[in-house]
Amino acid sequence: MTVYQLIVHSEFNKRYFMGSDIALLQLHLSVNFTSHILPACLPGPTTKLPVHSSCWITGWGMITEDDFLASPLQLQEGEVGIVDSEVCKMYFQSPDSSSSEYSIHEDMFCAGDLMTGKSICRGDSGGPLVCKLNSSTWFLMGLSSWSLACRYPISPSVFTRLTYFSSWINEKQRTSPNPEPSFAPPQEKPPILSDFTSLGTVHKPSTCMTLVFSQTLLLLLISLRTL
Template structure:
């Protein structure tokens, strides 16, 4: 009888240990790790509620740094990790946004028609232009693609793609921004942000150490923007037209706006915890003038053109309160992720121990 009890005990302990080990392994697999702005916990949470979330192959639009000084103008390091400086012969000329590990998007007017890529380099991971910030990375330009529709100031097609000479490695300070699908709508009144190292007023440079500036601006509907630009046009100045591939953001009263040097920079809107590139700084009349809000190229108008040059580029669609993108992995049963199976397994272990006790 004593030997039989020992054997039963051995069997009980062995089975329980195996099940507990499996539980630990599954828990380890289900651990949520925050990595370059992506938190898989949010995905598991959505799955447990039955909402499908398909993971993107690239992490975008989720900075790890958060600036709690909402009303300030200075940005903190890592707050806008897709912001780049386009430099010509070592001097800042335009802003831009990183959209993958080897592409940036900026304004077409930042380049002459015959611009040579060898004249330019792209500065990434920078918050201040004039310092020895250890996270900064300067990379040469491989190719420049100006949109063929662009025909000069205030015309359509003021968008350009720049392929970096070599891919970059993502860090907490270098992350791409997400591109919205063509049917994503940014409604009037939506509060978005624009960033850049441009002049702080017309003709006045950003003072040293040239810290990245940010400004919150509301989206203005196209009809209202066209009406504003028709006010006080003057006798010698034909009114500039707001085209369908343009969008406006800013304030009718002026005072706050982008300026020279901000061109090509991102207009960013946050949807469902992800930052989307809504527009590209294009033009305006003066800086922060009354009835002259900033005009941006609408990124959703150029999905086809971008995909032509970058076939594997992803465009995301916020859906049902979560981000839904191209499916690149195996699916899982809705509502039955790792958490469900771990709970069931632990319950089985507890029940078995009670039976064999």
């Protein structure tokens, strides 16, 4: 699929570290849903995650801080729990009380499995955190944003909170008309995912991206077959 327009949040990384870490990709053409490609629903501003919700993260990033995902680069998944923000903040406290480089704000939330060490790692930025909220419907509740180094002992991972940005997403949908399909470039076979030289650092991953649901402005598409 080819991208028509990239919409980066105007406040990204301006007010505090990794704040407003979200961008939208508007495609030239709408995606054809199949039994292997299904949309995850976009939560509204009041959508709540029940206490002790269990959710899933997926990505093609590194397995550990030092180990790349081995061929054939199979999509990785992990079940994680939501971590209370006040508890999460303790993991990112600096020895220098005047320093607040890493902090948890209202547009973020934390998740992870501290017992098994499941977390996001380098190369996972922008990936989905999905939760099944009503026994049958998957919602995209978070985007992989940042974390400390993914080595033992594992700290919670930090995700962009989608409910916080639901109004912004709706506004961009409303003000971004669909492109003329005849102008779309030819669709090509996707490249093999073999270049890991641009994964960046785990502390400052690149801008998270999601595809938003509505014709050519689509919510992040994920295969739910293995969940």
